[in-house]
Amino acid sequence: MPGVELDPRLAADSHFLAAFKSGSVLLHHNATLPWFILVPDTGARRLHEVSSPLRELISAEVDALTAYVMRAFDCEHVNVASIGNIVEQLHIHVIGRRRDDPLWPGVVWGRLDAGPEYSEAEVSAIASAIEELREA
Amino acid sequence: MPGVELDPRLAADSHFLAAFKSGSVLLHHNATLPWFILVPDTGARRLHEVSSPLRELISAEVDALTAYVMRAFDCEHVNVASIGNIVEQLHIHVIGRRRDDPLWPGVVWGRLDAGPEYSEAEVSAIASAIEELREA
Numbered sequence: 001m002p003g004v005e006l007d008p009r010l011a012a013d014s015h016f017l018a019a020f021k022s023g024s025v026l027l028h029h030n031a032t033l034p035w036f037i038l039v040p041d042t043g044a045r046r047l048h049e050v051s052s053p054l055r056e057l058i059s060a061e062v063d064a065l066t067a068y069v070m071r072a073f074d075c076e077h078v079n080v081a082s083i084g085n086i087v088e089q090l091h092i093h094v095i096g097r098r099r100d101d102p103l104w105p106g107v108v109w110g111r112l113d114a115g116p117e118y119s120e121a122e123v124s125a126i127a128s129a130i131e132e133l134r135e136a
Numbered sequence: 137m138p139g140v141e142l143d144p145r146l147a148a149d150s151h152f153l154a155a156f157k158s159g160s161v162l163l164h165h166n167a168t169l170p171w172f173i174l175v176p177d178t179g180a181r182r183l184h185e186v187s188s189p190l191r192e193l194i195s196a197e198v199d200a201l202t203a204y205v206m207r208a209f210d211c212e213h214v215n216v217a218s219i220g221n222i223v224e225q226l227h228i229h230v231i232g233r234r235r236d237d238p239l240w241p242g243v244v245w246g247r248l249d250a251g252p253e254y255s256e257a258e259v260s261a262i263a264s265a266i267e268e269l270r271e272a
Contacts, residue, residue, distance in 0.1 A: 046202065046206075046213070046214060046216075048198075048214075055195070055199070056192065056195070059192070062184075063183060077221060078184075079217070079219045079220075080183060080218045081219070083215045085215070086241050105222050106245075107243055107245045107246060110242050
């Protein structure tokens with residue numbers, strides 16, 4: 001379970017997958033693209049306001065998540081961002097991108113309508129893979 | 137001067153400000169928002185492909201740039217992102233945001249048409265501030 005309470009909008013838009021050392025890993029409901037979100041266990045709103053060693057841990061776990069997303073979803077690229085204009089709780093997007101995805105080469109934020117959902121079995125399988133990543 | 141050759145599109149869209157330890161700091165021509173870009177001195181396309189100690193240096197300098205942008209441009213928030221769907225050279229956006237900016241709360245990428253330009257004096261003053269940041 002997450003170490004800090006999730007913003008209601010993040011909780012409503014995503015599946016909780018796993019607790020990493022730095023925070024919670026979520027999967028956006030919309031399965032159009034592999035869209036993961038790391039929510040660090042901190043009250044800071046912005047990355048530069050997070051102190052060591054959590055700050056370094058976030059970078060390391062975002063990088064591990066990035067490598068996983070590219071490998072597991074056969075993506076050519078990835079978009080990594082901390083935006084948070086609407087949801088104030090610090091969260092980092094890790095979004096796998098492919099040249100054949102419907103939004104390429106544009107960004108995803110604010111441009112993705114309702115789309116396909118993951119099945120329970122898919123969420124469960126992804127959560128298992130994410131758990132292994134944490135323990136590596 | 138930059139340690140690696142800048143992608144022509146990045147060079148065309150921005151002013152070169154300073155060489156940080158991790159790479160070049162650019163200022164986007166469009167002065168609608170304070171839009172900075174760090175271009176690390178690496179051939180890697182994605183952050184998770186950058187090895188230590190450059191990887192840690194990039195995070196530290198992005199954080200320093202973020203703090204500067206919020207302070208110097210009186211911003212309430214900042215968007216930090218590595219996207220690179222169009223320009224393949226690794227670059228990290230650090231964009232100051234305010235509730236009264238014309239794109240709030242949306243993202244900036246792909247939504248900003250031609251806008252006001254900085255004067256030479258403004259670019260020079262910002263470059264000086266950035267130089268001091270590097271030496272801190």
